[in-house]
Amino acid sequence: MKRLDKFGYIFIAPFFLVFITFTIYPILLTFYYSFTSYSGRGEAEFIGLANYARLLTDSYFYQAFYNTMYIWGINFFFQLGIALLLAILFSDIRLKMKGLGFFRAVFYLPNLITMASVALLFGILLGWHHGTINHLLLDLGIISQPINWLNDPTTARWSVGLIGAWMWFGHTFIILMAGISGISKDYFEAALIDGANRWQTLTRVTLPLLKPIMLYVLITSLIGGLQIFDLPMLITDGMGAPQGSLNTMVLYLYNQAFRFDNYGYAAAVAYGLFMITVLFSFITFKSMYRKNVKEG
Amino acid sequence: MKKVLSLSMVSMLALGVTTACGDDESAAGSENSGDREKLTIWSFTDELEEPIEIFEERHDVDIDLTIIPIEDYPTRLRPVLENGTGAPDIFTGELAFIKDWVEQDYWEDLSQEPYNAEELADDYIEYVFEMGRNSEGTLKALSWQTTPGGIFYRRSIAEEVLGTDDPEAIGERFSTMEGMFEVGEELKSAGYRLFPDEGAVRWFSQGQNPQPWVNENDELVLTEERKNHFDYAKELRDKDMTAFAPEWSPAWFAAMDGKINYNAGWDEVDEDASNEVEVFSYALPTWGLHSVLKINAEETAGDWAVTNAPTPYFWGGTWLGIYSGSDQKDLAWEFVKMMTHDEEFLTDWALDTGDVLAYLPVTEEIKDEFQDEFLAGQNNYKFFLEEAESIDPDTVTRYDQQIDAMFGSMVEDYVEGAKTKEEAIDEFYNLVRNAYPHIQVPNQ
Numbered sequence: 001m002k003r004l005d006k007f008g009y010i011f012i013a014p015f016f017l018v019f020i021t022f023t024i025y026p027i028l029l030t031f032y033y034s035f036t037s038y039s040g041r042g043e044a045e046f047i048g049l050a051n052y053a054r055l056l057t058d059s060y061f062y063q064a065f066y067n068t069m070y071i072w073g074i075n076f077f078f079q080l081g082i083a084l085l086l087a088i089l090f091s092d093i094r095l096k097m098k099g100l101g102f103f104r105a106v107f108y109l110p111n112l113i114t115m116a117s118v119a120l121l122f123g124i125l126l127g128w129h130h131g132t133i134n135h136l137l138l139d140l141g142i143i144s145q146p147i148n149w150l151n152d153p154t155t156a157r158w159s160v161g162l163i164g165a166w167m168w169f170g171h172t173f174i175i176l177m178a179g180i181s182g183i184s185k186d187y188f189e190a191a192l193i194d195g196a197n198r199w200q201t202l203t204r205v206t207l208p209l210l211k212p213i214m215l216y217v218l219i220t221s222l223i224g225g226l227q228i229f230d231l232p233m234l235i236t237d238g239m240g241a242p243q244g245s246l247n248t249m250v251l252y253l254y255n256q257a258f259r260f261d262n263y264g265y266a267a268a269v270a271y272g273l274f275m276i277t278v279l280f281s282f283i284t285f286k287s288m289y290r291k292n293v294k295e296g
Numbered sequence: 297m298k299k300v301l302s303l304s305m306v307s308m309l310a311l312g313v314t315t316a317c318g319d320d321e322s323a324a325g326s327e328n329s330g331d332r333e334k335l336t337i338w339s340f341t342d343e344l345e346e347p348i349e350i351f352e353e354r355h356d357v358d359i360d361l362t363i364i365p366i367e368d369y370p371t372r373l374r375p376v377l378e379n380g381t382g383a384p385d386i387f388t389g390e391l392a393f394i395k396d397w398v399e400q401d402y403w404e405d406l407s408q409e410p411y412n413a414e415e416l417a418d419d420y421i422e423y424v425f426e427m428g429r430n431s432e433g434t435l436k437a438l439s440w441q442t443t444p445g446g447i448f449y450r451r452s453i454a455e456e457v458l459g460t461d462d463p464e465a466i467g468e469r470f471s472t473m474e475g476m477f478e479v480g481e482e483l484k485s486a487g488y489r490l491f492p493d494e495g496a497v498r499w500f501s502q503g504q505n506p507q508p509w510v511n512e513n514d515e516l517v518l519t520e521e522r523k524n525h526f527d528y529a530k531e532l533r534d535k536d537m538t539a540f541a542p543e544w545s546p547a548w549f550a551a552m553d554g555k556i557n558y559n560a561g562w563d564e565v566d567e568d569a570s571n572e573v574e575v576f577s578y579a580l581p582t583w584g585l586h587s588v589l590k591i592n593a594e595e596t597a598g599d600w601a602v603t604n605a606p607t608p609y610f611w612g613g614t615w616l617g618i619y620s621g622s623d624q625k626d627l628a629w630e631f632v633k634m635m636t637h638d639e640e641f642l643t644d645w646a647l648d649t650g651d652v653l654a655y656l657p658v659t660e661e662i663k664d665e666f667q668d669e670f671l672a673g674q675n676n677y678k679f680f681l682e683e684a685e686s687i688d689p690d691t692v693t694r695y696d697q698q699i700d701a702m703f704g705s706m707v708e709d710y711v712e713g714a715k716t717k718e719e720a721i722d723e724f725y726n727l728v729r730n731a732y733p734h735i736q737v738p739n740q
Binding site for chain 2: 040041058060123124127128129130148151237238239241242243255256258259260262
């Protein structure tokens with residue numbers, strides 16, 4: 001028996017070796033660096049809690065937190081809204097929509113485009129005097145002056161949030177569809193026989209039963225949303241322009257480390273971000289638990 | 297900096313991948329037919345592609361060139377150099393980060409045997425040679441080019457509006473900021489635009505009083521002349537002298553080859569203005585000619601000339617050196633030698649591309665006879681070599697790339713009306729302090 005046990009460890013060893021080397025070790029090393037003034041070369045000098053003290057009073061970090069939540073909020077609202085609407089349409093037993101497979105693929109397509117291409121594409125579409133969207137809106141008579149989308153904090157944040165929603169609604173749609181297919185047809189048929197209209201079916205049957213799935217979408221989206229980085233990095237100057245409005249937490253971390261060589265401080269920013277993620281997960285988890293108790 | 301290269305990064309990266317694959321195969325296949333030596337080079341531009349082909353033929357070796365867009369270049373290269381795994385034998389450095397890199401142990405010491413590169417000092421434009429030297433006097437990198445800037449303009453427009461297309465006469469008009477804005481007014485009333493965007497003037501404010509961003513006491517220096525950048529940019533915007541085609545944007549490139557859409561019916565623009573507008577000039581350095589203009593201007597080829605800007609300036613430049621941990625140092629040195637002081641190769645290179653060399657034995661030979669058809673036969677070589685004399689390398693610091701970007705972004709906010717000049721300067725100080733806590737920022 002003892003000998004067989006050993007084989008078990010050998011079989012799981014590759015995963016743990018990779019996990020320790022590429023995940024645990026960097027996490028611990030980052031933790032160590034967060035107490036140093038490491039500049040990316042030479043030796044790291046130990047400076048105690050100075051980086052964390054700076055983090056707590058760093059207005060750029062708070063601004064980055066605000067930006068991140070702002071962009072994620074827009075992103076999540078539209079991503080879930082569009083996905084939910086489509087999922088309800090496609091799952092309606094009375095409508096019997098055709099071509100689900102086709103549309104599912106089409107909706108998912110934006111997610112397959114590399115972020116660099118998306119940023120380049122929207123950078124051109126959202127251009128000021130030469131941008132496609134401005135010219136379109138002008139021809140339709142909606143605007144009379146060009147809007148400098150990516151040079152105004154509000155429109156820039158909305159643009160990034162909506163592009164994110166466009167990229168991810170297909171993904172959410174697939175998850176919601178799976179959630180809806182998981183609901184027994186009996187409920188819908190019963191509702192139909194009882195004479196429930198569409199709205200009643202939606203609010204009394206579909207949505208309550210879809211709640212756990214939506215919560216899952218919320219948590220994964222939140223954790224992903226706190227790490228928004230590539231689009232804000234690529235679509236303007238990579239430093240959070242216009243006026244710091246696209247400076248997200250991870251972008252700030254990246255710039256502190258790789259642009260300004262403040263690896264020590266960037267490590268502290270990373271742990272700040274980690275604490276925020278833990279806090280949010282905790283809150284969501286708590287609220288989920290409380291609801292379960294109520295329902296039970 | 298040379299962001300143009302980043303715009304073509306997609307294609308270049310794709311090329312890099314395919315060539316890398318191809319090389320792997322050929323390397324595997326050639327193992328039987330006698331080992332070909334292999335050299336790896338990392339750079340941020342594709343300009344080494346041709347020299348590499350020539351070198352491969354001459355020495356019967358394989359060279360792997362990896363091109364990384366300039367924004368990511370230091371970030372990608374640094375870890376590799378720090379730990380030595382997968383490091384290239386040769387890598388290039390741009391003006392923006394060379395000051396930092398020569399102080400590290402990344403590049404081989406070229407002052408020593410067997411390189412003895414110090415002997416070559418007299419053959420180069422002085423600042424180019426000195427830039428490759430660190431604070432202890434050790435020579436780490438060499439370059440083949442010099443990068444003074446000028447103003448490239450369209451001859452036909454100059455002829456029509458200003459009555460002459462002669463570079464001397466146009467240069468006279470461009471010799472002061474006031475003169476430049478006057479030309480801008482004249483162009484505007486004739487329906488043309490002076491520059492594609494407001495970015496062009498950043499060089500001229502620095503050129504009025506060239507000072508490093510950070511002095512030897514780690515203090516941030518924001519000269520009054522630098523502050524003029526705010527006013528110049530605002531004047532260009534207010535007087536409607538640009539075509540709103542931001543640097544490195546598709547419209548910016550398109551405007552090199554003729555008219556671009558301008559007034560699509562926007563309220564704020566003069567109603568009489570036509571739907572299309574043509575840009576008169578671009579502020580670009582030596583490399584702007586062959587790696588930007590010639591590539592993007594086909595219809596207008598031959599209609600260009602180059603003249604002086606209101607102040608001398610310089611922009612970019614590529615140095616190269618041997619990785620200190622390379623096990624192919626001899627071969628790598630051969631490549632560096634060819635690229636920086638092989639008369640035959642450099643003469644062909646210069647005549648072919650128009651790149652302005654820093655290697656005097658060749659420039660002395662070709663500068664008097666040089667003609668570029670793209671510039672209607674103008675001798676840009678002589679012009680740029682004279683401009684190169686005013687380059688002051690002491691203004692270069694390792695912070696330039698980042699601090700330039702921060703300052704440019706603040707100018708943008710001011711021109712847009714999002715900040716007052718004082719607010720913009722305050723925020724600039726905050727940004728610098730946040731990025732580089734050790735730099736002393738003036739009291740606000």
